[in-house]
Amino acid sequence: MKGMVFTEFLEMVEDEFGWEVADEIIEESNLPSGGAYTSVGTYPHTEMVSLVVNLSKKTEVAVPDLLKAYGRYLFKRFNDAYGTFFENVESTFDFLQKIENYIHVEVLKLYPEAELPSFDYERPSENQLVMFYKSERPFADFAEGLIQGCILHFGESITIEREDLNEANGSEAKFILSKAV
Ligand code: HEM
Numbered sequence: 741m742k743g744m745v746f747t748e749f750l751e752m753v754e755d756e757f758g759w760e761v762a763d764e765i766i767e768e769s770n771l772p773s774g775g776a777y778t779s780v781g782t783y784p785h786t787e788m789v790s791l792v793v794n795l796s797k798k799t800e801v802a803v804p805d806l807l808k809a810y811g812r813y814l815f816k817r818f819n820d821a822y823g824t825f826f827e828n829v830e831s832t833f834d835f836l837q838k839i840e841n842y843i844h845v846e847v848l849k850l851y852p853e854a855e856l857p858s859f860d861y862e863r864p865s866e867n868q869l870v871m872f873y874k875s876e877r878p879f880a881d882f883a884e885g886l887i888q889g890c891i892l893h894f895g896e897s898i899t900i901e902r903e904d905l906n907e908a909n910g911s912e913a914k915f916i917l918s919k920a921v
Contacts, residue, residue: 832891
């Protein structure tokens with residue numbers, strides 16, 4: 741994963757739980773990188789898993805809840821850092837449908853070594869969007885948090901129903917988004 745995913749995560753931990761907690765989880769995770777992340781570097785995603793598991797032990801907040809909270813947080817940061825992806829996009833569904841064929845494509849041009857998931861879409865009706873998440877990494881909860889962040893950003897009333905397609909590790913999931921009408 742890109743270093744930015746780690747630096748933003750540790751930023752969130754500092755904001756929410758204090759820098760001591762951030763230091764402690766780095767220490768306890770025995771990270772191959774030592775935890776000295778730079779935003780342009782690339783690190784094993786297993787380091788993120790270790791950091792989240794240790795944060796969960798310390799805070800007694802469940803791992804899925806931490807990953808979702810991080811997704812919501814990171815969406816806001818993306819909004820600050822990548823304004824161009826938000827230009828002329830008016831709604832949650834418009835934005836989310838651009839991830840696979842536009843946003844993540846551009847991300848890969850910027851960072852050729854980025855490890856990205858894939859999304860398939862279905863649009864059963866005007867008020868529903870179905871997203872199929874698939875990854876080499878177990879981050880369906882993180883994806884759900886990013887989707888929540890997107891809904892909050894556009895201020896819409898949209899519910900998320902989730903079906904895990906790989907219950908063992910969260911690397912495949914179906915998200916059914918329904919607009920309140
Ligand atoms: C401005 C918007 C976005 C930008 C700039 C962006 C960029 C990125 C970047 C840089 C990574 C890290 C790649 C790596 O670590 O190697 C990533 C990963 C990821 N992105 Fe996006 N992303 C955006 C929006 C979204 C949204 C709205 C979703 C919602 C589902 C999403 C889903 C994911 C997931 C789940 C990952 C983690 C990797 C994995 O699951 O395999 N992204 N994205």
